Structure formats: C-alpha cells, structure tokens
Amino acid sequence: MAFNRIFNFSAGPSMLPEEVLQIAQKEMLNYNGSGMGVMEMSHRSKVYDEIIVAAQAQMRKVMNIPDNYKVLFLQGGATLQFAMVPMNLMTVNGKADYVVSGSFSKKAAEEAAKYGNVQIAASTKSENFTRVPQQNELKLDPEADYVHICYNNTIYGSVFNYIPETGNVPLVADMSSCIMSEPIDVTKFGVIYAGAQKNVAPAGLTIVIIREDLLERTPKEYTPVMMNYKTLAEKNSMYNTPPCYSIYICKLVMDWLLNMGGLEVMQKRNTEKAALLYDVLDNSKLFKPTVEKQNRSIMNVTFRTDDDELNAKFIKEATARGMSNLKGHRAVGGMRASIYNAVPTEGVRALAEFMKEFEANNK
C-alpha cells in the first residue's frame, strides 16, 4: 500500500513538521546559495557556524533558558547521559537519589550504579508504573549529589504532574519525550537532557541544558573527553564534529515553534490533542487508559482493551487507514499513540473518530 503522508504515532523517531521537511528538501543540494548542502559543510565554516549559533539561540528563546545555563548539542542519546550524568556529577559525595517511574529511569539508575551509590528515592515499579511517585513519597538525601527523574515516561504514558522540590540538591531530568511540549521553568533544574528524536530533530542529536556551576565539579578520572561536560561546553559542542545535519533540522524546528507562537501555544494545542483521546477513553466501555488520571502524559497516550486479539485488530485496521505505529510497548501491551508537537490535530482527531467507530463495530 502506498501513502502520500500518513499520520505517524511513532514513539520516536517520530513526525517532523511538514514545513520543516519541505525547507530541508529545498535546501538539500544548495543551502542559501552556498553551493553546498548542509550535510557537506565543514563544521568550522562560517556558513555552518551561523546555523549552529542560530539553533542554540532559537532554543534559548523557545525554552526561555537563562544565561547561567549552557546548551550542548551532543551524541549518544539519553542512554549515554545515563552514564555521563554520574561520571560528571556524582563526584562530590559519591551518591545520588533516583526516582524510578518507568523503564528509562530504572535503566538510568542501573547505569549510574557503576559510578557511585545510587539511592532509590521512590519507585512505582510494584504498581507496574501506572503512576509517578508524588512529592510526599520521595525519600530525599540532602547530601545527595543530585536527584534524577525521568519527567515523561514514553513507554508507560505517564508524566510528572509536579516538579520535585529538592532543596539545594540539583534536579536532573530526562525530558526526551516531553521537551518543548509545554513551557517549563528551567531554573528548577540543574540539568535537563533529551534525545532529540521526538520533539526536536532527527535521531543522533542529544540536547543537554546544564547550569554552569555544575560544570565545576571534577569528573571521574576515567571520563572520556567526549563525555566531559565542561570540555564540551568550553568547545561549544565542537570538541569534534557535531551531528551537523540534526542540528540544522533542530534549528528549523525551533523556527517552526517560534512561528507557531512558542511553547504556550504548543501546550494549548497538545493539551487539546490529548483531550481528544482521553475523552474517548473516559467515555469508552471498550478502551481503557493505563495510567492514573493525574499522571496522564499529553505526549504518549497509552490504552488497551482487555482482549489482545482486539488490540491487534485495532492496530491493523488503523494502519490500513494511514494511522501507523500504534502498537504499545511490549512492557505495557495494548496501544500507544505518541502525539508529539508535529503530529497534526487532524491526525489525532482521525484516531479519536476511528476509536469510536471501532468500539461501535466491536461490541
């Protein structure tokens, strides 16, 4: 079956704004009269420098990032950050608090245990991660080098409904699947990191936003130069060749976000999109949400019927209608609709309509 453009509900990599792809397409062989495509440019050239500088400046504008934070364009995904954070930061008292609210925060804690004393501040694993630990459940150590959370749990479809209060201990957040989905107060965090492939850019780019005072901690002596935040910050993400093309697409996405009206507008749009699906779920006898109400993600909407065959049928029929990648992660089963910034409202509406139709046809 051949499609023009489908509605792609992939958890990541995921849809990019069509306007962004059109610009990239147009500039593929010749960027702005330079006679080169962006993939072909020396990262040290003036023409490329303008792109990376603009990407950073636009991101600062989009997220309202204060001057005392550095924005780094790195590689290796959130998974490399699972090691990079402790290598650089678990180096004062040698211990850190991890809140476990899903698969990735669990993996982050496991990786960090190679580098020091990982303390589980709270976990909802015994509840199969149907919710996120609340503030009053967090056992926080005031001597911890940082507190780590995964803000939005891609697999489970849950999100923090509050920013943990951690006193003087820096809060480190993996925001891979929710970064730039709504305004966030960056000053509440010591480090925000995110794989770019959901809301920002193609896979291969990792965003790290880090408060400058944290760069003064002394990393473990075996830290690779490519994993040393301070060195990478001093070299402005150009210690070696950065993932240039992903950064270029990131710049186009930042332009698009600003053009759309910024994160306040995106938040409104994303909340409305998510509501289209949650309203169906709340009024359905067939489909069930898998996350407690207060922790429902506006980026990853997870749901299921009680019948695995019916789940499979739903996914198959949706795919045939040009709505793809709705299969839930094997850890949860059922369905997941990832509705990142670039997924158009009409796509979400089409899915909501199809859910109702499917329920009517499968009583």
Place this chain on the structure above:
Amino acid sequence: MAFNRIFNFSAGPSMLPEEVLQIAQKEMLNYNGSGMGVMEMSHRSKVYDEIIVAAQAQMRKVMNIPDNYKVLFLQGGATLQFAMVPMNLMTVNGKADYVVSGSFSKKAAEEAAKYGNVQIAASTKSENFTRVPQQNELKLDPEADYVHICYNNTIYGSVFNYIPETGNVPLVADMSSCIMSEPIDVTKFGVIYAGAQKNVAPAGLTIVIIREDLLERTPKEYTPVMMNYKTLAEKNSMYNTPPCYSIYICKLVMDWLLNMGGLEVMQKRNTEKAALLYDVLDNSKLFKPTVEKQNRSIMNVTFRTDDDELNAKFIKEATARGMSNLKGHRAVGGMRASIYNAVPTEGVRALAEFMKEFEANNK
C-alpha cells in the same frame, strides 16, 4: 556570491555524491510510499529495518568484510573511539602500542593513557609529521593488547604506505579520512573505525568494524553500556536509537559506490585525481608538497608556498571561483585539498589548472 554547486575541498564534513543528495531530496517527505520521511521512522519499524540491514550488507560487500567481523553503526566520532578502544580492549595485559603519525593518533594515545599503559611504538612528531613511521622503526611489544595507528592523517596529508605487521597483536586503525577510498584487506585488522563524515555519510555516524574474538575481552567495569562493543554488537547497533538518517545516507552512498564499480574503480579514480595535483606540485617552483613522497595521501593533498600572504591570496581567489575550503589546518599552514570519493575529477582538474594559472600570474 551565490553558487549553484561548488567544488568543496573540505576536510570533513565534505561533499556527498550529487546522485545521493538527489535521492534523499526526492524521498524527504515520503520514503518509498511509506508516507513518512526516513527521519520520522521508528528505528524498530519494518521499513527502517530494511534500510539499516541494507546499509550493513552493502558495506560488507563494498569493503569485502569477512563474516567473523561485526559492523557497528555508532555515535560520538573517532574521538569517542579513542576512549572506547582502550576501555574495551586494553584489558588483558593493560598496555597497548600507539604509533604517532599526526594530531589524531597523538590525541588517541593521550586519551588511552586514562585506561592503561600507553607505549609509543614510534613517532614522527619531531619531524613535524612530514612522514609516517616505517615498519623497521616500530618498537612493538608482543604482550601489548593491541597496536593503534591512524591510517591516513587528515591534517598532515600523509598515509601509511604499508599495513604494519604486528604478529599476533591485533591492529586497530582509525580510518576516518581514507575508509573506502581504496580496497583494504580487512583481515589484517582487529578493529577499523571511522567517523563517517568524509567518505561515508553525514557527521553523527561512526563506523566500527571489529573482529568477533575481540568482543570476548572483558571491558573496564566503568564502561558505559553505550560504549560496550559486545552489547552494541549483540543489539545490532540498536541498544538505543541509532543515528537513523546518517545510516540511510550511508546506505545510499554504498549503493553509489557499488554502482560506480566498487573500491577498485574508486582507487583508480582517486589515484588519478591525486596525481593531477601532485604532478602540478612536482613541477612547480611556487607550490611545495608538505609530505614525503612515499606517504602522500590520495585523500588529503597538502601544499604551500613559502609566502603566507600568497597562500592567503591563493585561497581567496580559488574561493571566488567556486573552489572552497582550501585553507590548510593551522598546525601545517598553507593549503589542503581534501579530495574524497565524492569530489568529482572535474573539480580536481579545475584546481590543478588554477594552481598553474596562479603560479604563472605570481612569479
């Protein structure tokens, strides 16, 4: 000044074949009727799996890689390999031999010293890297865990004119700037690695070709999961989201290479291209090569006049004629023409002609 397509002699990132860019342009919003661009695809999807599997299979064909080698698609560039190689492999006797033939092999040795005993087997630093150490100069330790070389020195424009004989000690080679420029006997190497941004794909992809028995060494206990060769090999480069789009372009470049006739044809073409420039240099009273004859690279041709102002004038005038990025690295000065696979012969010929013209006009 606005150009259509220039001749881009950048040391990397560098030119890609125009045919490859045209396919990427055409498929930007819709790959093969899937209704998605390649940047938007789940890395776990069937449609993307075909791309990554083909990229790997085509690369095996292009380089004639034996079955007992794994091909990995990683991130972080050669610089991350500078740490990854010793973390994984300097773990038997805790020592390795490094041949220092330029800036990057020197950096590799410095990084490796964090992880064990680095022995300098030979160095041409005192000669300002105008040549590569020869076999009879190498002080090799039969107990070393490996021997490391940088096969082609991008900055100095030099290349190994032989494959070091290392007995039972595995040879590890950084081939960032010469991979796939000519046929190479992979069986002579334990590990070949390369940043992709010169001959293979856009920046953000790192190729690692590793002999399977080396995966059985026990990495340092603090090795991040994203730097563990064995784990990455077992997960077929998909422990987390790989740099999907760069891998797609890599696949298109592999198709292009096979279509061109493979590496024998590329070697002939590259040798002829390089000869166009070296012939001018050998017959010039103005321009001088900076590398000894036996170690001249066919990928990076370095040269200079004795007059810095004249060097600057040459670069400026060449740029105005659509021949860009000819400035040599600051460590060498003068000029450097990087003439990777995708730089067309007509571009090299235009440069050779301009060199002669410039000499005639600046006697």
